[in-house]
Amino acid sequence: MLKIITHPNPILRKRSQNVADVLSDKIQKLIPEMMETMKAKEGVGLAAPQIGQNIRLFVVGYKDKNLVIINPKIIKKSLLKEWDEEGCLSIPNKYGQVKRHKSLTVKYLNEGGQEQTLKASGLLARVIQHETDHLDGILFIDKAKNLADILY
Numbered sequence: 001m002l003k004i005i006t007h008p009n010p011i012l013r014k015r016s017q018n019v020a021d022v023l024s025d026k027i028q029k030l031i032p033e034m035m036e037t038m039k040a041k042e043g044v045g046l047a048a049p050q051i052g053q054n055i056r057l058f059v060v061g062y063k064d065k066n067l068v069i070i071n072p073k074i075i076k077k078s079l080l081k082e083w084d085e086e087g088c089l090s091i092p093n094k095y096g097q098v099k100r101h102k103s104l105t106v107k108y109l110n111e112g113g114q115e116q117t118l119k120a121s122g123l124l125a126r127v128i129q130h131e132t133d134h135l136d137g138i139l140f141i142d143k144a145k146n147l148a149d150i151l152y
């Protein structure tokens with residue numbers, strides 16, 4: 001399993017670079033490792049900077065959807081936004097309310113290097129925005145209100 005780096009590691013604050021070759025051995029090996037790590041940590045998304053790689057790639061695992069999203073471009077966003085609770089595997093035990101676009105359209109490359117267009121709403125749209133922020137060095141704590149620690 002991959003090690004997840006945590007805030008305030010500076011890797012989380014860098015802008016990540018596009019993936020040049022989706023079919024390279026490095027990327028093809030990384031994708032299942034990231035998927036496995038996300039599932040093991042019970043996350044719904046995991047971005048490459050969180051495992052120490054500043055490249056524009058993230059995985060999403062939500063209900064029956066397992067998505068690999070590479071070089072994403074959010075090409076449409078709803079005017080409507082909504083608040084909901086978020087957390088992050090790189091910021092353990094913190095939660096807060098974040099305002100996000102309710103729905104969006106994203107273009108990206110899948111694990112086979114094929115261009116995809118996805119319309120998403122609700123939690124899926126939220127996860128895509130949270131993970132895309134990671135690729136730009138933005139963390140949910142930058143946007144959250146009512147940040148709270150969960151104490152066990």
Ligand SMILES: [Zn+2]
Nearest residue numbers: 087088089090
């Ligand atoms: Zn996160």
